Amino acid sequence: MTAQTLRNPLASHRDGVRQITRFAAIGVASTLAYVALYAALRSVSPAGVANAFALVATAVANTAANRRFTFEVRGRDGLARDHVTGLIAFGAALAITSASLAILQQAAPQHGRMTEVVVLVAANAAATLVRFLLLRLRLARDPSAWRAIDRPRDGRMSTRSRLATLSQSERTRG
Numbered sequence: 001m002t003a004q005t006l007r008n009p010l011a012s013h014r015d016g017v018r019q020i021t022r023f024a025a026i027g028v029a030s031t032l033a034y035v036a037l038y039a040a041l042r043s044v045s046p047a048g049v050a051n052a053f054a055l056v057a058t059a060v061a062n063t064a065a066n067r068r069f070t071f072e073v074r075g076r077d078g079l080a081r082d083h084v085t086g087l088i089a090f091g092a093a094l095a096i097t098s099a100s101l102a103i104l105q106q107a108a109p110q111h112g113r114m115t116e117v118v119v120l121v122a123a124n125a126a127a128t129l130v131r132f133l134l135l136r137l138r139l140a141r142d143p144s145a146w147r148a149i150d151r152p153r154d155g156r157m158s159t160r161s162r163l164a165t166l167s168q169s170e171r172t173r174g
Helices: 003-042 047-070 079-107 113-139 143-150 159-164 168-172
Strands: none
Touching (some): 003 047, 047 079, 047 113, 079 113
16 A cells, blocks of 8 residues: 555545535524524515525525635636536525425414524524535535546546546646
8 A cells, every 4th residue: 555545535534524614614604694684684574585585695605605615616617507506505495494484384383583593594504414415516526426427428537537536736736
């Protein structure tokens, strides 16, 4: 076993921990922004409308931040596809949070705003898991996640897949 063989699993583990840490930090910031927007909008609109608008406003920024900081994807290449993935994650979040609001209304029709916010934060936590999985598959550029998609019919590996097998420092070396 060579030093290169030993280093790759450790680098991969560190990259995974780094991704999760950055994703969590962006998630906390997004959740705080969502709660602030929801609370402001909720005072002038129904819960479902406030939820949808707060999610839309934070989803685009969340995808852009995760694209850049969590998965270290820069440039315009794949930008539209990455945001389509974010839109799918938004759809999942909207479905989860809307269902949570409907269940809360049925279970406790006289609930207060604080209960509503707590339920929505919990629902957003569940939606965050879905978002991470979707964005990781789309943005991580992990060769194992892309092997079937990136390989042309002739079996050769694309440039993106070859680059994805390199560590961050190897990709940025001049």
